[in-house]
Amino acid sequence: DVKVTQSSRYLVKRTGEKVFLECVQDMDHENMFWYRQDPGLGLRLIYFSYDVKMKEKGDIPEGYSVSREKKERFSLILESASTNQTSMYLCASSGGTRATGELFFGEGSRLTVL
Amino acid sequence: GESVGLHLPTLSVQEGDNSIINCAYSNSASDYFIWYKQESGKGPQFIIDIRSNMDKRQGQRVTVLLNKTVKHLSLQIAATQPGDSAVYFCAENRSGGGADGLTFGKGTHLIIQP
Numbered sequence: 001d002v003k004v005t006q007s008s009r010y011l012v013k014r015t016g017e018k019v020f021l022e023c024v025q026d027m028d029h030e031n032m033f034w035y036r037q038d039p040g041l042g043l044r045l046i047y048f049s050y051d052v053k054m055k056e057k058g059d060i061p062e063g064y065s066v067s068r069e070k071k072e073r074f075s076l077i078l079e080s081a082s083t084n085q086t087s088m089y090l091c092a093s094s095g096g097t098r099a100t101g102e103l104f105f106g107e108g109s110r111l112t113v114l
Numbered sequence: 115g116e117s118v119g120l121h122l123p124t125l126s127v128q129e130g131d132n133s134i135i136n137c138a139y140s141n142s143a144s145d146y147f148i149w150y151k152q153e154s155g156k157g158p159q160f161i162i163d164i165r166s167n168m169d170k171r172q173g174q175r176v177t178v179l180l181n182k183t184v185k186h187l188s189l190q191i192a193a194t195q196p197g198d199s200a201v202y203f204c205a206e207n208r209s210g211g212g213a214d215g216l217t218f219g220k221g222t223h224l225i226i227q228p
Contacts, residue, residue, distance in 0.1 A: 004157075031215070033215045035218075040123070040220060041220060042203060042218045042219055042220040042221050043158070043203065043205075043218040044218075045208070045215050045216075045217070048214065048215050050214075056214070058215070059217075090157055090158070092157075092215070094215075101146045101148060101163070101207045101216060102148060102160055102163060103158075103215065103216055104160075105157035105158045105159070106157050107155075107156055107157045108156075108157050
């Protein structure tokens, strides 16, 4: 089975702190994604990557950056956390440049910024 | 703006009845659609998908219907069980195809009444 692992299930940070959310997948997938999920808004794409060291902005990239130094690992970085970044963050992966589109998700990281 | 949406935020059905969850999309160029189920505290999980060259696809107890004329997608769950209680999301390929991830609707919370 595909496994996408997010290292932290729950985090509490203070405004202005730098936050790292880590994600690892074990299926040798080329594509990796970071979404945030908020009540009433569904899932919104922050950033994605289709290859090592490559990154593309999603629909809501402001306030975030990403790092993909290894194929299996995709990190989401909040340079200076703000309260409006309190959310559930979901990492996902998929295989191939013209893959079916199915994403495999991790269990999520719930971030609270105080 | 969002191109995939759902008609109802909440749907309540009796155990044993059939459930129908609806979704409207606005991008007529979309060629791949997918339904996810998200249980409380977990990441979204794949249920069923359909390509635009089909209008119906069946899985185990689930059927997805695609009406391209009116840009409408539905998920039918037969003989609803307590374990079907979850939030259901429809999604479509973003413009770049499978490598660019999915655009999600806001979700419908399916509640099963005993």
